[in-house]
Amino acid sequence: MHSHENTDDQANGLRRMSKQMVKVISVTGGKGGVGKTNVTLNLAMALAQLGKRVLVLDADLGLANCDVMLGLRVDKNLSHVLSGEAELDDVIIDGPFGIKIIPATSGSQNMTELAPAEHAGLIRAFSELKTPVDILLVDTAAGISDMVLSFSRASQDVMVVVCDEPSSITDAYALMKILSRDHGVEKFKIVANMVRSLKEGQELFAKLTRVTDRFLDVNLELVATIPYDENVRKAARKQKAFVDAFPRSPASMAVKSLALKTAKWPLPASASGHLEFFLEQLVQPQTDRGLV
Ligand SMILES: Nc1ncnc2c1ncn2[C@@H]1O[C@H](COP(=O)(O)OP(=O)(O)O)[C@@H](O)[C@H]1O
Ligand SMILES: [Mg+2]
Numbered sequence: 001m002h003s004h005e006n007t008d009d010q011a012n013g014l015r016r017m018s019k020q021m022v023k024v025i026s027v028t029g030g031k032g033g034v035g036k037t038n039v040t041l042n043l044a045m046a047l048a049q050l051g052k053r054v055l056v057l058d059a060d061l062g063l064a065n066c067d068v069m070l071g072l073r074v075d076k077n078l079s080h081v082l083s084g085e086a087e088l089d090d091v092i093i094d095g096p097f098g099i100k101i102i103p104a105t106s107g108s109q110n111m112t113e114l115a116p117a118e119h120a121g122l123i124r125a126f127s128e129l130k131t132p133v134d135i136l137l138v139d140t141a142a143g144i145s146d147m148v149l150s151f152s153r154a155s156q157d158v159m160v161v162v163c164d165e166p167s168s169i170t171d172a173y174a175l176m177k178i179l180s181r182d183h184g185v186e187k188f189k190i191v192a193n194m195v196r197s198l199k200e201g202q203e204l205f206a207k208l209t210r211v212t213d214r215f216l217d218v219n220l221e222l223v224a225t226i227p228y229d230e231n232v233r234k235a236a237r238k239q240k241a242f243v244d245a246f247p248r249s250p251a252s253m254a255v256k257s258l259a260l261k262t263a264k265w266p267l268p269a270s271a272s273g274h275l276e277f278f279l280e281q282l283v284q285p286q287t288d289r290g291l292v
Contacts, residue, residue, distance in 0.1 A: 053134045
């Protein structure tokens, strides 16, 4: 029977994949335009400079995709892997500083609404991944879609990028509320972006914790304060990451210090450190997800 074959394939795939211990970090924010893609790519490159093997999964279907931002050419994406037309290794493109990128699927492919055969395909694809990976960074879309929620839930660390704007703060709050109440995520790493000073970053963090402490059962940590920096937009115009184009700019220095911290975050000793766990969580149907 078909379902049996799929189950066997999945089990075998998972066993092979369990050899790769990968740190999975999702970069979220709730709101668009807060700097998620910039944080993801620049952090990826700063981590690569520290010797980490980094894979970026572009899970944002918006216009400013990772490949577009870096001016990279994309032939195939994850949808070709799901349909069996390509291997995952063939879809991965090389970015600057040796980072690897899985380009966003074009169209509306929702990872949480895959057919069982596609689940098997995705897991098999990752299990056969030859590219060695230490850290998988997931650049999520704006909004609080099922896809954003499943990526965040499946990751070991959830970074929430916020700016000092009411809409960014309310969207970040709404995201953390749903993740904590319905998906068992209680720890969040806050990145204060586009702030004018360290102090503004700390005040932004204080604003956020005032509401979360009062209404949610969550634990927030301010992991980075990235200043507003004209070099970010200048780099974008050159289709380069700012850590590449302007390595000594204030934003670059902030991202590099975030990379130093991130590189030290320990891998959990449990099964959740394996890529298989990430994928299992990711492709689990919504109805199977109880509260942890
Ligand atoms: N620290 C910063 N300083 C100045 N501009 C920034 C900074 N971070 C992001 N930007 C700008 O904000 C816009 C949104 O960034 P982007 O990374 O695409 O956000 P998102 O992925 O959250 O939609 C871009 O035009 C980018 O150049
Ligand atoms: Mg983006």
